[in-house]
Amino acid sequence: MSPASLVRAALPRLPAVRDLVRIYGLNAKSELSQNFILDKNVTDKILRSAKLPLEKALVVEVGPGPGLLTRSILDAGAERLQLADACTPGRVHIIHGDVLKTEHETVLAKAFASQEERGKLGVHLLGNLPFNIASPLLVSWLHAAEAKRGLFGLRSSAAAMTLMFQKEVAERIVAPPDTRERSRLSVMAQTICHTQITYEVPPTVFVPMPKVAASVVQLLPRTKPMLEHGKSWKPPYIYHEDLVRHVFTKRRKSMRHILRHVIKDNPDRADVLLQDAGVPSGNTRPAELATEAFCQLTELCYAEGIKVPR
Numbered sequence: 001m002s003p004a005s006l007v008r009a010a011l012p013r014l015p016a017v018r019d020l021v022r023i024y025g026l027n028a029k030s031e032l033s034q035n036f037i038l039d040k041n042v043t044d045k046i047l048r049s050a051k052l053p054l055e056k057a058l059v060v061e062v063g064p065g066p067g068l069l070t071r072s073i074l075d076a077g078a079e080r081l082q083l084a085d086a087c088t089p090g091r092v093h094i095i096h097g098d099v100l101k102t103e104h105e106t107v108l109a110k111a112f113a114s115q116e117e118r119g120k121l122g123v124h125l126l127g128n129l130p131f132n133i134a135s136p137l138l139v140s141w142l143h144a145a146e147a148k149r150g151l152f153g154l155r156s157s158a159a160a161m162t163l164m165f166q167k168e169v170a171e172r173i174v175a176p177p178d179t180r181e182r183s184r185l186s187v188m189a190q191t192i193c194h195t196q197i198t199y200e201v202p203p204t205v206f207v208p209m210p211k212v213a214a215s216v217v218q219l220l221p222r223t224k225p226m227l228e229h230g231k232s233w234k235p236p237y238i239y240h241e242d243l244v245r246h247v248f249t250k251r252r253k254s255m256r257h258i259l260r261h262v263i264k265d266n267p268d269r270a271d272v273l274l275q276d277a278g279v280p281s282g283n284t285r286p287a288e289l290a291t292e293a294f295c296q297l298t299e300l301c302y303a304e305g306i307k308v309p310r
């Protein structure tokens with residue numbers, strides 16, 4: 001028996017999640033986007049498809065609900081929910097609160113007794129996210145990853161994210177240029193991370209069954225950020241966000257048209273900037289633009305002090 005399985009064998013058995021749901025009379029609340037997975041085969045598959053080395057990692061799970069995904073995380077070797085806490089002392093720390101309002105520092109302070117310990121572990125953010133807050137949460141993490149802040153600032157390789165989204169949102173996050181799904185979220189995410197769908201989850205595995213399917217997306221922060229291009233300065237990510245958002249609000253227009261309206265006092269500059277950013281033609285539409293070209297355009301516009309409508 002391996003040491004890990006010895007520890008596991010010595011622990012009291014956790015009640016089955018289906019029993020916990022029954023014992024505590026848990027009802028999924030739609031206002032909290034609660035759709036639970038009560039099949040461990042599914043949560044194990046989510047973990048396996050993530051292919052993450054979790055043994056030496058702090059795993060931060062958002063919205064554990066009845067805790068089945070939590071069990072799969074623990075079985076994958078990560079550090080250890082209330083009942084799970086009692087059965088696996090010290091491995092689970094629970095923070096009650098709105099994830100959008102919880103400071104990363106609160107999580108770090110719960111997980112690590114000292115500053116020195118923080119550098120020793122990688123961080124993985126995992127979760128079957130509440131669909132109603134998934135996109136704003138991801139964007140806030142992208143900002144933190146870009147700035148190497150909080151949970152994303154512990155090591156040179158920033159925190160990996162393995163997160164379940166509504167299928168349609170997942171497809172937007174990973175969408176390459178020239179696809180129907182290509183959107184603001186695709187460019188924002190792909191500027192900072194390598195993205196891929198690792199697992200498609202059919203609606204039938206959730207209780208209650210949602211109207212839409214879900215997909216697990218893995219986002220691995222790039223070691224060489226796209227917004228730098230070897231320069232000693234870089235435009236703020238928030239400026240990039242403003243430009244990308246503005247451009248996609250006019251997704252049916254050409255890039256030339258959009259940019260000419262942004263640079264009202266010198267519209268003829270638009271073609272030069274697009275050319276310098278490597279955009280093949282002024283007629284290119286926002287969804288056809290590669291992430292690299294968006295980043296170059298952001299750099300050029302920022303360097304020229306161009307104000308982007310918010």
Ligand SMILES: C[S@@+](CC[C@H](N)C(=O)[O-])C[C@H]1O[C@@H](n2cnc3c(N)ncnc32)[C@H](O)[C@@H]1O
Pocket residue numbers: 032033034035036037038062063064065066067068069097098099100127128129130131133
């Ligand atoms: C889709 S359920 C997933 C539950 C569980 N992980 C599973 O897979 O069965 C989303 C969970 O996030 C929680 N949640 C909803 N809004 C939240 C918020 N703003 N902050 C933290 N958790 C939230 C819900 O209570 C629920 O437990």
